[in-house]
Amino acid sequence: MKTKFLSFLITFLVASSVFAQTNLNAYKYVIVPNKYDFLKEKDQYQLNSLTKFLFEKYGFTALKEGEAYPDDLVKNRCLALKSDALKDSGLFKTRLSVELKDCNDAVVFTTKLGESREKDFYRAYNEALRDAFTDIEALNYKYEPREAVIASTTVAATNTEQEIQQLKQELEALKAKEAEQTAAATVVPVVTTEKVAVVKDEAVVEAEVKEVMNSVLYAQEIENGYQLVDATPKVVYRITKTAQPNLYMVNGENAIIYKKGDTWLIEYNTSEGTKQKELNIKF
Template identity: 55%
Template sequence: MKTKISALFVICFLTIGAFAQTNLNNYKYIIVPNKFDFLKEADQYQLNSLTEFLFNKYGFLALMEGSTYPDDVLKNRCLALKSNLIKDSSMFKTRVAIELKNCNDQVVYTSEMGESREKEYQRAYTEALRNTFKSIEALNYKYVPSTTPSVEVSQEAEIKNEVSKEIQQLKEEIQNLKKEKEIAVVEKVVPKVEAVPQVPVKEAIIEKVETVNTPAIKEMSTGVLYAQAIENGFQLVDSTPKVVYKIKKTGIADVYLVENKNATLYKKGSNWILEYYENNVLKQEPLDIKF
């Protein structure tokens, strides 16, 4: 009976380990925080640096939080897992474990507890951390791109579709507003032409309609704005440096939504155009942006 129970326990352990390995293999990067929650300083006792080193040692691509991220993880943050160190210490032991969360803040893996009986903090935390990585080493991690769209990627696609729909709806509303203004201008101009016969009706209507349809375009600002990457977009700063605008990516290439301003930014030819309404007048402002 004891033999059967032991065999069942081993099978369950191997099954859980295989599932965890397959699950982690679908993620390409591990992001290590600059500071763990239970410590007072960034990289205290060099635990964060050691965590990054050990992840890289066992086959992962570890990135320190706030460093320059690769292009693929900037486009899809769900390729990366966020790591954290959990402390569970007693009077005579220092015990820690590694916890990994996905981009939806869901825990996908928790390592076994690593222990140390050292009394000096530096040695105790270092030894316990190395011991907890033994269970991670046993996973034999190797990145395997997922062949099916993940839940995270699907959710990102849904967000992009919603943004695209909002942009399309905004464009349709702008077109409808233009048509309404054109009709109103024609109705106002025709009686005026009758009162002034010397002005041809056709020329008067065209002149007025062109005035309404052409957005007010400001001169190119002499100040150059520099694009700095932020989450889901960029912040545009001047030379002081001062943040002038924050722009968010959309599902359309070279089209951005301007944060805290009812405006869009898009590329026309080699120029960037900031488009918005002011007193019901559509205006376009060219910007000199360096990406």
């Protein structure tokens, strides 16, 4: 009976390790905070710097919170995990664990409690953190892009561009047809029902183009950000400033708004993946 139980336990631990590795391999970055809650100062005892160093040592691309993020992370914040160090109370030991959360603040991995009996705080925290990171080392992390998410983002952007181009082409075709009929009407001044239908169709297409390309949102400054209102006026989004210029978090939604070139985009997550939409914002 003991042998069967031990075999089951070993199998479970191996399976859990493989599952955790597969999950973490899908994330490209890990963000390290500038300060841990159980300490009074930023990077006290150089613990945050050590965290970043250890993540990089074991294959991760580690970024400090608030620094200039890569373009792909700005566009899709779910490429990164957020790290934290948690202190567990102990009478004669310093004990720390490392926790990783995804972009929705769901915990995806937690290490064991690393321990140290050192009395000096600097040595104790460093030793306990290194001990906790043995679980990170055991993962043998290697980034593997989630192709389905990348593909869905590309398809969404392509579909939007195709829709705009198609509407433009329909409008130009209708204008050309109207010009031909106007020229014909100069010789034979007859107003046909077909002409009226063409004019009506053109108005519909123009309205659709305006809806896609010229729906203006006006930015009104509020505390820590802006509210975006339409011409009604109705509040469409409330956005919060970040450390990055031209990058905002959308309040109450799993989305960001950022500027790409001269274009404002909103990017949000759905069950089908990441999607984008062009916005016309006036600040």
